Amino acid sequence: MSDAAVAIDVRDLRKRYGEFDAVRGIDISVRRGEVFGLLGPNGAGKTTTVEILEGYRARSGGDVSVLGHDPGRRSHELRQRIGIVLQSGGIYSHITPREALHHWASFYPHPRDVDEVIALAGLHGAADVRSRRLSGGQLRRLDFALALVGDPELIFLDEPTTGFDPEARRSAWETIRKLRELGKTILLTTHYLDEAQELADRVAIVKDGRILAIGAPRELGVGASHYRIAWRDRDGELVERHTDDPTSLLAQLTADALARGETLDELSVARPTLEDVYLELTADG
């Protein structure tokens, strides 16, 4: 891959806090225009990794390149080109979203139009309300809006929907998809499987500071686990079978059922989900 096509390149990244190794040799390469997900349980080292890439933390070892820059040097130019949605970032209590966006826009050489950003983030009704009166969901939209107003090429989203109700999550997902359509590169951390599956082009599953698996969500699913075939038998019991070859198992099951003159009630065939892979990979022991 040429350098111009790579937004983030990480080689053997390590981070040690005292005696604790939070990140133990992570390699990732994020292409431009890609939505890349870091998926893992709490304490896996996701936020540490992202905060090193954002320039908040110094790494203990490894090579890191973000848009061709070493984020550890905290160059002004790099910060003009990235947008950051922190896991929890606050704002002045007495500022309105519109004022905050105008202020933030002044930091950047080519900001987006403030009204456009308000619309993009879904802040229409709340743009002129002081932040202390905004709901949690509205504040999160403001986080998005502030990260977008500088028109960054690369956006970091650290657990963007943690603590959201389902509706707020859907709308945050909608915003992230719009960003992708705008050609933005996105690095997303999450501990929600469905979020990674919905949004990410590729996912790295992280645990204990290491990457356990990396790939497109569907590839990860196919590679690691079995198809699950389930139905309800004559006594109403749910029966479940796992196989790598669903075609022949189904043929056999349906042939047997027909021969007995029975039906396979509620018959379902499920592809392995990211969740199965995730549980398999992150299971202790």
Next chain:
Amino acid sequence: MADAVVGDNPARRSHRRRPGTVALAWRQYRLERRMFWRNPSAAFFNFLLPLLFLAGGGAILAGNQDQLNRLIPAIAAMSVMATTFTALAYNVVFLRERGVLKRIRGTPLPTLSYFGGVAANAVTNAALQIGIVVVAGKLIFGIGWPRDWAELIVFVLVGVVSLAALGVAFAHAIPNFESTAAYVNAVFLPVVFISFYVFDSSSAPGFLRQIAEALPLKPLIDGLYGAIVTGSGLGNHLDALAVIALWGVFGIFLAVRGFSWEQHRT
């Protein structure tokens, strides 16, 4: 569409205009002013405190012009400390705990612009309070206008810079916002009491006098007393100015060195 590849074109990027550091400091200053006035209780107490002290002290000392002459510069110096040291310690701890500092740290806003705006906000509040105290001194307590404006300006400026830096530095020692009042008052009140006592009483014990002279507030009171009341000239208070300035150097060193943009989890 060219827009999509703007980021991939280094040639185009190189002549992007970088917003000026001073222009951004000015914007930050205006934001800080607006935020200050929008928090009515903070704004109210910020200006009420010195006025309450003036009213209380003035009532007790009424008729004793010599004592009133000493009260005004003491209150003025305390105001400088309240608007810089106290206010900045509060502000930094609050913004740090809220994650505002961390968010700002992730933007291209130059650090110098941010602190320039914050410091200018503190200077404005100090200037407003000095103005209030001086006007009250003239109109209510019959002190007359300051005798030496140059000395007043020099001492206020050096005092503001030093105490502001010390306030930011002190914020490093405060673990969380809930404990800010305890930490700040544990420093502010003893310093004010010792400094006022030594300034006012010629019979103060020697060790207390030595402590007060070594702290920044008593030299500031001396300087303001000279500027507002006696007009004895800056030259007579250079040692006092040096003490404040030394604290300033110490404060700036600590403020920059230990500055933390985020709350450390405990």
